[in-house]
Amino acid sequence: MGVILMVQKVKFNLTIEAELVSAEKISHEEVVFGEIDFIPLVKNWKTYLSKKVLCMPAAHDLHVHFREPGFEHKETIQSGSLAALYGGCTTVLDMPNTNPPTITVKEYLRKKEIGKNEIVNLLVAAGIADNNLSEIKSLASVADCWKVYLDNSFNAVPCTIETLNDACSILENEENNKPIFIHAMQTTEGTEGKQTIDEENAGIELALNLAKEFGNLNFHITHLSNVSALEKIIQKKYHNVTHDTCPRYFMKKTAKEQLQRCNPPIRSLEEQAKLKKSVYDGEIFMLTTDHAPHTLVEKEEGAPGCPGVQEMFPQMINWSFEHEGIDKRKIVKMVHENPKRLMGRKEETEDYVIIAPQEDYQINHEWIKSKCDWSLYQSEIWQGKIIGIISQKC
Numbered sequence: 001m002g003v004i005l006m007v008q009k010v011k012f013n014l015t016i017e018a019e020l021v022s023a024e025k026i027s028h029e030e031v032v033f034g035e036i037d038f039i040p041l042v043k044n045w046k047t048y049l050s051k052k053v054l055c056m057p058a059a060h061d062l063h064v065h066f067r068e069p070g071f072e073h074k075e076t077i078q079s080g081s082l083a084a085l086y087g088g089c090t091t092v093l094d095m096p097n098t099n100p101p102t103i104t105v106k107e108y109l110r111k112k113e114i115g116k117n118e119i120v121n122l123l124v125a126a127g128i129a130d131n132n133l134s135e136i137k138s139l140a141s142v143a144d145c146w147k148v149y150l151d152n153s154f155n156a157v158p159c160t161i162e163t164l165n166d167a168c169s170i171l172e173n174e175e176n177n178k179p180i181f182i183h184a185m186q187t188t189e190g191t192e193g194k195q196t197i198d199e200e201n202a203g204i205e206l207a208l209n210l211a212k213e214f215g216n217l218n219f220h221i222t223h224l225s226n227v228s229a230l231e232k233i234i235q236k237k238y239h240n241v242t243h244d245t246c247p248r249y250f251m252k253k254t255a256k257e258q259l260q261r262c263n264p265p266i267r268s269l270e271e272q273a274k275l276k277k278s279v280y281d282g283e284i285f286m287l288t289t290d291h292a293p294h295t296l297v298e299k300e301e302g303a304p305g306c307p308g309v310q311e312m313f314p315q316m317i318n319w320s321f322e323h324e325g326i327d328k329r330k331i332v333k334m335v336h337e338n339p340k341r342l343m344g345r346k347e348e349t350e351d352y353v354i355i356a357p358q359e360d361y362q363i364n365h366e367w368i369k370s371k372c373d374w375s376l377y378q379s380e381i382w383q384g385k386i387i388g389i390i391s392q393k394c
């Protein structure tokens, strides 16, 4: 089990020589930050700051399961936040399938309270479920956004399409129009754990129908795993539908197959390559990780879900250094610009990630901060080490 490390902030005046990346441009310049709060993530950080570094806005991961309350042996809000921070991610969105689930105002505020003093910004999704229609109106005034599981095999926060329709009718008349994140899947009996592309696309079809019916609500289809799903969404051109995919669906993995089990499942190598090309070409609106840690014992027993919040941003940076690698501006668009836009966040000051571009490191136990203590990319060597975060959160 990982040990919780305390992070320390250092206050000082920072000027660096940097390759500065935004969603629009890459410039090479002397960047004067003035007085900042810096969170060092490596021991010899001072030596790195005197050399030329890579500087990028911090990532958002709008799909994580930090497992608290109820499953603290897998992850806590504190351990998950630390993993996020070490992965250059300073805003996360936690999902409602905890125990008790986040489907009442009481549970919602309780989770927000736990996250209040964390080192990252903890956004929380309120669940829409068969048993909380009476709470939807009051939840609407506090919730950062909504999450619904359109998967009839998903037992944690069950929701039928009829319930979702009713909830949308309520939300239509609310002023706070927050995005509704949809786990799109229509699992038929016997395919649990190996849901087909058709079953996933049937869920997406349902989501798209809802988006057409409720034109003034925003729907976000999360963790799509195949390109035909993406094509379906793009083809409709609905103004109120956005989407994301996760690196596990398009990047090569070193972990054995049992550890790769998740919902939707990781598709064939051919599908993965097609999806990777879509990411490369800039067709993906946003990346998330669906960070869903389980212990190794639970994975051996078949638990679906994999960690990922720490890996996403470093992995994309590593990809940018490969021959004909991904454009860093596209990374910023998918992990910073678009997530921020989706959540209506308009902070004037940003968090920044400082990276030593030439530095290699290994994905090993020392690096991994999630309490589950394993990674899909275990033992890989990646380039571009995160040395610290310029943080706005006090």
Ligand SMILES: [Zn+2]
Pocket (backbone or CB within 6 Å): 063, 065, 095, 290, 292
């Ligand atoms: Zn999830």
